Amino acid sequence: MGDTDGSVGHDRFVRHVPADTQLTRGEAWTIGFTYFTLAITVSIVHSTAGTEPWVIVVATLMVNSATATLAYAAVTSAGGGTVAGVASGWLVSTRFGLMAAALGPRLWPSRWKRAIAAFGAFDPNVALAVREQRDTDVRRVYVSVTLWLVLPWWVGAMLGILVGEQIGDPQRLGLDAMFPAMFVAILWPQLKTKTALTVGLLAVIVALALVEPSPGGLPVLLAALAALLAVKDAR
Amino acid sequence: MLTWGVVVALAIGVYCQRLVGAIALDPARLGARAQAVVNHIPIAILSAVIALQTLSSNGELTGDARIFGIGTAVLLASRKAPMFVTVVAAAAVTAIVRTLA
Numbered sequence: 001m002g003d004t005d006g007s008v009g010h011d012r013f014v015r016h017v018p019a020d021t022q023l024t025r026g027e028a029w030t031i032g033f034t035y036f037t038l039a040i041t042v043s044i045v046h047s048t049a050g051t052e053p054w055v056i057v058v059a060t061l062m063v064n065s066a067t068a069t070l071a072y073a074a075v076t077s078a079g080g081g082t083v084a085g086v087a088s089g090w091l092v093s094t095r096f097g098l099m100a101a102a103l104g105p106r107l108w109p110s111r112w113k114r115a116i117a118a119f120g121a122f123d124p125n126v127a128l129a130v131r132e133q134r135d136t137d138v139r140r141v142y143v144s145v146t147l148w149l150v151l152p153w154w155v156g157a158m159l160g161i162l163v164g165e166q167i168g169d170p171q172r173l174g175l176d177a178m179f180p181a182m183f184v185a186i187l188w189p190q191l192k193t194k195t196a197l198t199v200g201l202l203a204v205i206v207a208l209a210l211v212e213p214s215p216g217g218l219p220v221l222l223a224a225l226a227a228l229l230a231v232k233d234a235r
Numbered sequence: 236m237l238t239w240g241v242v243v244a245l246a247i248g249v250y251c252q253r254l255v256g257a258i259a260l261d262p263a264r265l266g267a268r269a270q271a272v273v274n275h276i277p278i279a280i281l282s283a284v285i286a287l288q289t290l291s292s293n294g295e296l297t298g299d300a301r302i303f304g305i306g307t308a309v310l311l312a313s314r315k316a317p318m319f320v321t322v323v324a325a326a327a328v329t330a331i332v333r334t335l336a
Contacts, residue, residue, distance in 0.1 A: 030318040051237040059237050062246040072241060074293060086241060090248040095280050100256030102276040105265050111258055118257035119250060123284065127277040174330030177304035180288040181325030184305060187281045188312035199275045200282035207283035211291045223283035227275035234268040 018140040021132055027186075028148045031124050034182045036152035041170040042066045043160025049073045053161045060157035064119060064150075068093040071216050091217035098224050099126040106130065106138040120146040127186050195233050202226035300336060304329030 068089035075085040100121035129142035203223040210219035308325040
């Protein structure tokens with residue numbers, strides 16, 4: 001299971017892109033930029049729904065999931081109750097638990113380090129980390145990309161509160177296409193094998209088939225089961 | 236509208252899911268088959284999220300300007316364009332189609 005000594009001393013203060021990994025400077029900057037703009041739009045949505053500025057800042061820092069807070073906002077603004085809103089927020093963020101599970105076996109053996117690392121499990125940092133061959137590189141890339149997305153994410157959320165009214169409708173600028181486009185750029189190079197391609201296609205079909213009949217979050221959760229197709233690859 | 240209580244409830248719930256995920260799987264006891272499945276989870280989740288954020292809004296299937304934006308992203312990514320170009324072009328195409336429509 002690779003090396004598990006966790007010797008990442010020279011990267012203890014990762015401010016840059018770790019050397020000798022597949023992560024490029026361009027990817028790191030793009031992820032930072034995308035999360036920065038995403039955070040601004042999320043702040044605007046919450047401000048519009050009447051949330052106090054300080055609550056938005058703390059929610060950004062502590063919940064660490066726009067998916068969850070936006071699901072809550074969508075349910076409650078459509079007339080749903082607080083409990084239904086929170087339940088919906090939990091359900092849509094189950095995908096971060098799955099991403100953490102995909103990363104888990106390659107993280108540090110120490111449970112404390114894993115517990116701290118879990119807080120920042122998003123999609124891009126896990127997806128970019130697990131493509132590394134060596135476990136030490138997985139950890140370096142994970143820590144680096146987490147910083148590259150979380151810091152702009154927090155700054156963007158605060159900026160969104162301050163300048164939200166000047167920007168107006170974020171959809172007019174096509175900002176809602178940035179997030180899926182970033183995922184396309186991350187995903188495409190990983191679809192090299194037939195199994196990966198089949199898993200991806202099946203996940204798309206399951207998600208689209210379930211989006212209308214089932215509550216938010218469930219389509220992604222069940223689409224993740226497409227990964228079971230990879231069983232036949234193992235020998 | 237988010238309140239302090241809601242933020243605390245969401246923060247605890249979301250973190251617990253991440254925590255369980257990160258410490259649930261013991262690498263020493265994970266077989267080759269389980270490892271292969273776990274390795275493909277990010278691919279399945281990213282694919283599903285792309286599909287939903289391109290073709291649905293608030294739990295309903297929709298077709299709008301985003302299709303052109305993400306289509307552009309797929310084209311650029313398949314030509315190995317830098318990620319920044321892919322992301323900005325997707326937003327620009329979506330914005331232009333939305334303005335024209």
